[in-house]
Amino acid sequence: MSFIESLTLTLALTYSVSLLYWSGKKWGAAASGVLVSTAVISSLYWPLIAALAIAVVVIGFVNKFQPQVAQGDMRSNNLRDGVQHLLALSMLLVGIQFAVNSALLKAGITPWLMRPDVGDAFLPIAGGIELKAIISLGIWDQTHPAAAVMLTVVLLTGLLCKRAFCGWACPLGIAGEYLYKLRKRFIKAEYLPPAWLDWPLRMVKYLLLLALLYIIVGMPAQTIPNYLSGNYHKIADLKMALFFITPGLVTLLCFGFILSLSAWRRQGFCRYICPYGALLGLVSFLSPFKIRRSTQHCLIESKGMDCDKCSRACPANISVHTQKDIRSDECQACMRCVSACPKKEALHFSTRNGIKLSARGLTIGLMVLLFLIPLIAYLSGFWVSQTPTETRMYLIQHLNSIGH
Ligand code: SF4
Ligand code: SF4
Numbered sequence: 376m377s378f379i380e381s382l383t384l385t386l387a388l389t390y391s392v393s394l395l396y397w398s399g400k401k402w403g404a405a406a407s408g409v410l411v412s413t414a415v416i417s418s419l420y421w422p423l424i425a426a427l428a429i430a431v432v433v434i435g436f437v438n439k440f441q442p443q444v445a446q447g448d449m450r451s452n453n454l455r456d457g458v459q460h461l462l463a464l465s466m467l468l469v470g471i472q473f474a475v476n477s478a479l480l481k482a483g484i485t486p487w488l489m490r491p492d493v494g495d496a497f498l499p500i501a502g503g504i505e506l507k508a509i510i511s512l513g514i515w516d517q518t519h520p521a522a523a524v525m526l527t528v529v530l531l532t533g534l535l536c537k538r539a540f541c542g543w544a545c546p547l548g549i550a551g552e553y554l555y556k557l558r559k560r561f562i563k564a565e566y567l568p569p570a571w572l573d574w575p576l577r578m579v580k581y582l583l584l585l586a587l588l589y590i591i592v593g594m595p596a597q598t599i600p601n602y603l604s605g606n607y608h609k610i611a612d613l614k615m616a617l618f619f620i621t622p623g624l625v626t627l628l629c630f631g632f633i634l635s636l637s638a639w640r641r642q643g644f645c646r647y648i649c650p651y652g653a654l655l656g657l658v659s660f661l662s663p664f665k666i667r668r669s670t671q672h673c674l675i676e677s678k679g680m681d682c683d684k685c686s687r688a689c690p691a692n693i694s695v696h697t698q699k700d701i702r703s704d705e706c707q708a709c710m711r712c713v714s715a716c717p718k719k720e721a722l723h724f725s726t727r728n729g730i731k732l733s734a735r736g737l738t739i740g741l742m743v744l745l746f747l748i749p750l751i752a753y754l755s756g757f758w759v760s761q762t763p764t765e766t767r768m769y770l771i772q773h774l775n776s777i778g779h
Contacts, residue, residue: 376420376422376423376492376753376758376759377422377469377472377488377489377490377491377492378422378425378426379465379468379469379472379491380469380491380492380493381420381422381423381425381426382426382429382430382465383462383465383746384423384426384746384749384750385411385415385423385426385427385429385430386426386429386430386433386434386461387742387745387746388407388411388430388742388743388746388747388750389411389427389430389431389433389434390430390434390445390738390742391407391738391739391742391743391746392404392407392408392411393434393438393445393446393447394446394447394735394738394739395407395739397445397446397447397448398447398733398735398736398739411427411747411750412427414750414751414754415427415750417754418753418754423753444457447734447735447738448735450714451710451711451713451714451733451734452710452711452714454734454735454738455542455543455709455710455734455738458543458544458738458741458742459543459544459548459549460549462544462546463546463549463550466546467546469491469493469494470494472488472489472490472491473490473491473494473612473616474616475488476488476489476490476491477613477616477771480613480764480767480768480771481771481772483768483772485764485768486764490612490760490767492519492520492521492758492759492760493521493525493749494521494612495519495520495521495522495525495612495760496521496522496525496526496529497612497615498519498522498611498612498615499522499526499587499650499651500587500590500591501519501522501608501611502519502522502523502525502526502527503526503587503588503590503591504591504594504599504602504603505519505520505522505523505526505603506523506526506527507591507592507594507596507599508599508600508603509523511596511599512596512599512600514599514600514603515757516603516608517760517761518603518608518609518760518761518762519608519611519612519760520752520757520758520759520760521749521752521758521759521760523757524748524749524752524757524758525749527748528744528745528748528749529651529655530654530655530658531744531748532544532655532741532744532745533654533655533658533659533662534658534659534661534662535662535663535664535740535744536662536664536708536724536732536737536740536741537655537659537662537664537665537706537707537708538652538655538656538659538704538705538706538707538708539707539708539737539741540655540741540745541645541649541651541652541655541707542707542708542709543707543708543709543737543738543741544741544745545645545651547644547645547649548642548645548707550637551637551641551642551643551644551645552641552642554634554637554638555637555638555640555641555642555643557638558638558639566639566640567640567692576646576647577646577647577705579647579648580646580647580648580649580650580652580653580656581653581657583648583650583653584650584653584654584657586650587650606770609762609766609767609770610767610770610771610774613767613770613771613774614774617774633648636648641690642690642691642707645707646691646705656704656705657704659704659706660702660704663726663727664708664724664725664726664732665700665701665702665706665724665725665726666695666700666701666706666708666710666712666713666722666723666724667699667700667701667722667723667724667725668685668695668696668698668699668700668701668721668722669720669721669722669723670699671720672718672719672720672721673696673718673721673722674717674718674721675696677718682696682717683696684696684715684716684717685712685713685715685716685722686712687715688711688712688714688715689711689712690707690709690711691703691705691706691707692705693705693706693712695712695722708724708737710724710734710737713734724737
């Protein structure tokens with residue numbers, strides 16, 4: 376686990392403990408703090424231990440100078456923006472580290488900067504095949520174990536808190552948001568497709584998901600061990616990087632299309648193209664937590680007033696004010712609707728039997744899922760790739776000739 380991974384992980388978990396403490400669950404926070412510290416110290420891995428010490432000091436300083444941030448006592452939009460930007464910054468640093476590591480390998484120099492295993496999160500097909508290997512054959516891949524871990528983690532977030540991963544954590548979502556805002560500075564008008572066109576366009580991401588699932592599900596179980604021990608799997612991450620660094624004409628056209636789509640429509644990439652979003656959208660139907668509107672408190676039913684502030688705040692264009700429970704696969708649990716609602720009790724992210732999750736609660740849940748499971752995986756020896764550096768250095772010289 377690289378230092379930036381360690382620091383992100385310990386900062387996120389320490390922040391969760393801080394939020395838990397300030398939400399009044401002092402015993403829960405104490406127990407979680409002891410659990411995380413014990414886990415980190417027992418790893419005997421100095422970057423992780425040093426990162427924990429730094430994280431504790433940083434959260435302590437934040438609590439002294441910006442107590443509302445450390446205590447999560449702020450508007451949900453600010454909390455979400457902060458979480459999203461910090462995770463995006465971490466992913467950017469991870470990307471730079473990965474690029475430096477790969478460039479050194481390519482130059483035949485033993486890398487002084489280690490490969491960040493969390494980059495395997497961008498290998499969903501490898502992750503899916505690895506999960507299939509675990510379930511059907513009991514084989515735990517040691518080449519890109521983080522791919523299976525991160526796919527599991529992301530699926531769990533969908534199962535528990537809808538598409539909160541998209542709304543709170545995905546770096547592509549935030550990049551799309553900036554592109555959209557940039558476009559709006561120059562062209563103010565909105566060009567939304569009519570409903571009859573929007574629906575089939577939304578289905579495109581499900582078709583892409585189907586294609587990915589076909590690769591995973593269609594791979595015969597008996598061929599999986601060969602695939603996992605093959606050279607292609609060993610350098611799947613480098614192949615993917617090469618695809619982005621040296622794009623052909625078709626790839627460039629695809630990139631241009633995706634960028635235009637994100638600039639044209641808010642969350643255009645998430646809504647129409649992203650297969651990860653499609654997967655989470657499907658899984659999110661099972662989530663017990665949903666945005667729910669209380670007709671008892673909503674100004675429409677309780678006071679007979681006209682109000683649609685929640686719907687106007689929704690980046691996914693969901694008609695929140697006309698529904699009781701938001702089941703839409705496009706809901707990213709971003710809580711913008713809750714924030715925009717003038718009536719305190721009218722909207723919440725809750726279960727059917729009334730268990731509510733505030734923005735602070737959602738942050739804690741998300742951080743724990745996103746970072747505690749990788750920590751457990753790391754301690755169990757199922758996180759770091761076991762492919763020797765020499766093997767990667769040899770294979771990267773023959774990248775173009777290595778196929779499936
Ligand atoms: S319904 Fe609310 S939580 Fe869901 S995407 Fe719209 S604004 Fe965000
Ligand atoms: S913003 Fe609040 S009060 Fe207004 S319609 Fe939506 S839920 Fe009701």
